[in-house]
Amino acid sequence: MDERFRLFPEEASTLARETDHLLYYLLGVSVFFTLLIFVFVVYFALRYRRRSDNEFPPEVPSPLSLEITWSVVPFILMMGMFFWGASLYVQMKRPPANAMQINVVGKQWMWKVQHPNGAREINELHVPTGRTIRLMMASQDVVHSFFIPAFRIKQDVIPGSFVTQWFIATKPGTYHLFCSQYCGTEHSKMVGRVIVLRPEEYEAWLAGAPPDEPPPIAGGRLFVTYGCVACHSARAPTMAGLYGSRVQLDDGSTTVADDAYLRESIIEPGAKVVAGYPPVMPSYRGQLSEEQLIDLVAYIKSLGAGASTEGGVRPLPATRPVNGFSPDRAPNYPPARQTPGAEPVEVERGRLGGGREK
Numbered sequence: 328m329d330e331r332f333r334l335f336p337e338e339a340s341t342l343a344r345e346t347d348h349l350l351y352y353l354l355g356v357s358v359f360f361t362l363l364i365f366v367f368v369v370y371f372a373l374r375y376r377r378r379s380d381n382e383f384p385p386e387v388p389s390p391l392s393l394e395i396t397w398s399v400v401p402f403i404l405m406m407g408m409f410f411w412g413a414s415l416y417v418q419m420k421r422p423p424a425n426a427m428q429i430n431v432v433g434k435q436w437m438w439k440v441q442h443p444n445g446a447r448e449i450n451e452l453h454v455p456t457g458r459t460i461r462l463m464m465a466s467q468d469v470v471h472s473f474f475i476p477a478f479r480i481k482q483d484v485i486p487g488s489f490v491t492q493w494f495i496a497t498k499p500g501t502y503h504l505f506c507s508q509y510c511g512t513e514h515s516k517m518v519g520r521v522i523v524l525r526p527e528e529y530e531a532w533l534a535g536a537p538p539d540e541p542p543p544i545a546g547g548r549l550f551v552t553y554g555c556v557a558c559h560s561a562r563a564p565t566m567a568g569l570y571g572s573r574v575q576l577d578d579g580s581t582t583v584a585d586d587a588y589l590r591e592s593i594i595e596p597g598a599k600v601v602a603g604y605p606p607v608m609p610s611y612r613g614q615l616s617e618e619q620l621i622d623l624v625a626y627i628k629s630l631g632a633g634a635s636t637e638g639g640v641r642p643l644p645a646t647r648p649v650n651g652f653s654p655d656r657a658p659n660y661p662p663a664r665q666t667p668g669a670e671p672v673e674v675e676r677g678r679l680g681g682g683r684e685k
């Protein structure tokens with residue numbers, strides 16, 4: 328690593344250059360106007376100083392053209408900052424398609440990383456150049472913040488949720504990885520290295536890393552051992568094609584089945600109940616680690632993405648009889664609460680024991 332003094336960290340990602348350009352613009356505008364104002368203050372103080380006790384300044388009307396100029400010019404410069412910053416922010420928050428997902432779990436006081444093939448590392452992150460990397464991050468305890476100065480990315484990792492961050496590394500090398508959120512006594516030791524390799528070097532590194540179960544396979548195993556499969560094949564929504572699709576909820580609204588939704592549905596199943604199904608799923612809060620939650624979501628994702636991510640409503644799987652209730656008897660099933668004539672669904676809810684009274 329280059330240990331010479333440098334004003335700005337190295338630029339090692341595609342976002343780094345653009346972030347710096349915006350920063351140079353902000354600095355440039357700030358320095359220019361600070362100096363301009365400073366020079367005018369000194370100049371006017373000397374030029375128009377009071378020269379004798381009986382000197383009174385004449386009243387000078389402010390010219391309209393000057394008023395307009397010094398209102399409009401800063402307005403344009405500020406709006407430039409706003410739109411430039413906002414567009415960069417939006418770009419930073421939306422990972423491009425076909426990103427390679429690497430999972431990161433923060434805990435006191437380390438970063439645990441897992442690659443798509445299952446390979447794990449701690450406080451180190453190996454990535455290839457030129458590839459879109461999407462980090463799927465979670466915290467096991469307190470708020471941490473994943474900070475790679477050379478990539479100009481910093482993302483708070485909040486317990487109880489999944490957060491994502493993406494980047495494309497551009498320059499092979501070793502860079503700092505920090506936790507930039509005070510997270511306990513050994514926060515200052517929660518540091519690591521990001522090692523950017525050429526794609527072929529990355530493949531070689533992956534091949535040489537100790538093998539481990541890929542997340543979707545580990546998730547599939549959890550799906551069976553935690554008994555999810557017992558319900559999510561007949562009595563509850565199936566998982567095939569669920570990821571990324573739009574789901575009809577029992578309050579009439581819809582939601583996209585993304586990582587956050589799946590996580591919430593495991594931890595707090597009553598928060599968003601799929602229309603036509605009784606809210607009987609137990610909560611798995613405290614039973615699954617962050618890694619296991621990531622694995623489960625990876626498994627569901629591996630079952631296929633929804634075909635109707637572009638705003639359509641995924642048809643609910645209701646082809647099999649549920650506890651003796653056949654969908655054939657209720658032509659309006661499943662949109663239970665939207666259609667007034669969907670009485671059989673309500674009856675069925677009561678019979679399953681967990682039905683909520685309207």
Ligand SMILES: [Cu+2]
Nearest residue numbers: 471506510517
């Ligand atoms: Cu931390």
